[in-house]
Amino acid sequence: MSQVTARLPDEIVTALDHAAQTLHRSRADVIRQAIEAYLEDFGDLSVAIERLKDPSDECLNWEEAKRALLSED
Numbered sequence: 001m002s003q004v005t006a007r008l009p010d011e012i013v014t015a016l017d018h019a020a021q022t023l024h025r026s027r028a029d030v031i032r033q034a035i036e037a038y039l040e041d042f043g044d045l046s047v048a049i050e051r052l053k054d055p056s057d058e059c060l061n062w063e064e065a066k067r068a069l070l071s072e073d
Contacts, residue, residue, distance in 0.1 A: 020030045
């Protein structure tokens with residue numbers, strides 16, 4: 001495991017300490033969980049953006065999809 005050092009504004013450190021105390025976790029645990037969540041979201045967004053850029057990927061019209069899903073055929 002690697003160690004990373006970062007400078008944070010005081011108000012973020014205060015919020016971090018509050019979250020850690022509330023969750024009964026260390027600062028490191030809260031930071032690790034926050035980074036993991038961010039990177040998971042980043043990965044999902046990256047895939048979505050790549051798909052949006054793909055001209056061969058069909059786009060659906062939301063109104064048409066909603067009508068099709070709600071129709072009682």
